[in-house]
Amino acid sequence: MTLPITTTAQVRQSLLDRHEIALLDVREEDPFGQGHPLFAANLPLGRIELDIRSRVPRLDTPIVVYDNGEGLARTAGERLRAIGYTQVSLLQDGLRGWREAGGELFIDVNVPSKSFGELVESQRHTPSLSAEEVKRLLDSSADVVVLDARRFDEYQTMSIPGGTSTPGAELVLRARAQAPNPATQIIVNCAGRTRSIIGTQSLVNAGIPNPVAALRNGTIGWTLAGFALEHGASRRAGTASDPQRAEAAVAARAVADRADVRRADTARLAGFLAESARTTYRFDVRSPEEYLQGHVPGFRNAPGGQLVQETDVSAPVRGARIVLADDDGVRANMSASWLAQMGWEVWVLDGLTADSFSERAPAPPALPAPSRPVQWIAPRALADALAREAPGTTAIIDLTTSANHVKRHIPGAWFVLRTDLPQALARIPRARRYVLTCGSSLLAQYAVDEIAQATGAQVLVLDGGNQAWADAGLPVEAGEQRLASPRTDRYRRPYEGTDNPREAMQAYLDWEFGLVEQLGRDGTHGFRVI
Template structure:
């Protein structure tokens, strides 16, 4: 009998419509999550709960509702959340099927709120776009045109439109004037599918740039479906801008933010909000990762603005929370905030932040619960044990990382399906756990020990330490103890997706506005 109370679809819908803080957690792995979930569900798999939940749900008395599709993960997640200090945890009444049976709309894919909003923007603003064939003809004719890729740089490097330059979404308004200084130059914005090209193009339109601007219709998917070739491994990136350009871009961005109803905040106001116990305040630095690492406000999380708009649910998992955005020029924070406000968030931009307050350096570190104490062994000790045939290695890294590189003989396992995985792994007298760094594996030690009744050790430094020690690795799927459902394969990533999958994805995106209408909890508007 469950000790966790239930919370109904009607209760959650009421909270969403009222703008109250609520977190609806799908604790399945990403692939099944992408098959069907409510619009504002946040995916935090049970297998990685300790690593992600404190950052994504910072306040321990947040109203949290967890669900699965009948796999038995939700009750375990609720118990773990209580152990982590969360005091208002409930199960979704009837789970995923209960949501559907109560009349709730279910959505496919990931980052759906942002993608649905992008489709709404295009529907209402008629964002200009050009077909892949039209853009190809312009490039072939050596027309006065620049192609700006609004994705992350690593995505751009995987595949890009010929001549394209990497300018992630939040950077567009700041940098376009120096990339295309002639107002007659046509600007084309692309992503892999539709959302970031729509939002990027409309950002330039909203900011009033003088150039003709259009989205590449359907992004690299549309380019590929048109039978055209993509580039790979390119490294063209934006360069620094002058102070005049920066000032003019800041004025334009501020005007857009004001029109969208973005709030303003001082450092003193931020401090007061962060001291509140009954409200969640997220602080995001929306500059580039390189700028963030050189110096940032203490406690700010690095989320470049374009990705924040694209993946809001992945970092701000409490719907109804307050968002505060920071940069050092007012352009990227204001443009990003203008979109978040239209997506129904209470969002504020920090004004007049002096560089002297960016006192913290280095990459962002996620807040974590106390790390469990466990016995560790060195890579060389593990190598000796493997030579003796007296140990079994369990690898809890992402499946893609395991397939690419793992310790010889290691079995890959999903922590959320540990009992099922161990039933497939030949028994051993002792087990050694690893992942990329050993962090996730550390949280699995006690569970493996309880399940097997054997001695369990942690590989110090994880697989990275094994590699650094010059020890051998192997690749492939020889030892998969769990199904590879930890990541949903996006139809718009990579270059080897079936054409049917790419076209199906576009068809799905086209239907999102209609789904939003049926759901009616979104609170979106378009300026």
């Protein structure tokens, strides 16, 4: 299959013109995190069938794929064409071509949001306090509350002692309940810088009367100062009263208006969805728990703070339209205000009633059919076969994430990244039969044809995957005993976990400080700060 070529200059022009384009890096996340264009989105080759329709919903979206000479991009383009995408091209000379044409390369993940956060602080001089200053306030029992703007699971891993989980989009809605006395000092933190900057500036923009400051450099700064973190905390921000909720809604709407957020009703939304030449993302920005209790049909859950933090994940089509919904008039408007400043055409869905939130279950993913019919094997049948056959007869290939594999897998299973499949198979002793699995076997079914062609052996898929195996009470093991692929599916973030080297944490902060200058060199961002 012949795929057309798109140059770096053409990609940059599309970004500058705000035309729709999805620039997809089809390597695994670790090499992606080592360097990529500002608006590139990571979609590993091995996950294309699972993720592409939700992330790039329109089949005639202009898609440009690239790698760094690994030979993945052409295969990715062919798979996208087979699924039905009609405007797929290869970036000329891949990442090397981008660099040689003068394109800027950014390290880490979620870079559009992180660089935007640094731009906000540089232009608005977002107030912040050092770890030492915050520690003195806490030690002196000052009138202060610490609000952690990350996801709840991140907060539970490590947090500032006494801090309360208040994910980003919840801050304006719930801060008044956490600090009803306007004299109370509010400290907003995350692990590094971005979410604390955006969270603090959200409260400032919304006009909350309290003094507000970001914890400078987040839990990284706290750790570098030599202070201990709390682990396993479970404090969540309380519910706002009706007057507090109403006050927050008025303030959030005013911020959204200043940012030129647009307003839509259900009729206008229907018109958007009828357009064949535009991509419209629909996001419910409330918490996952609220979303499952009822949401507007067709809307995906993307809690507002994380949506702003991870635009490259949730909306990889730069130039697309975004429509947000909530049931309080706060979270959608505040989230939209930031997305509009980041250059998105963003609308808030107005006029919703309780009846509008009629859908309970998330919409099932739109998945293509596997290229070869799948033959399934039940967990108990596989266990019985393994018990009676000679060792080495069956090879179990586990295509889950490396973190999940190391945590729990079927005894004897080999960890394999589908992106790395040809190389991984060469490292696994030949078998008469291969059984493929992953967490649910949703991904595993797409690797059947590749493995059958590469080995000539019988290939089965474990029905229900690793979860069904464990649910059946069958034995599992943990560890890195059989890694046929390197663990490159996850970029090691210096702000996650509890065992990061001090040098890595400091280097990460130094990198963030340089993002504004790098934005200027890149020149494609289109950001503005109100």
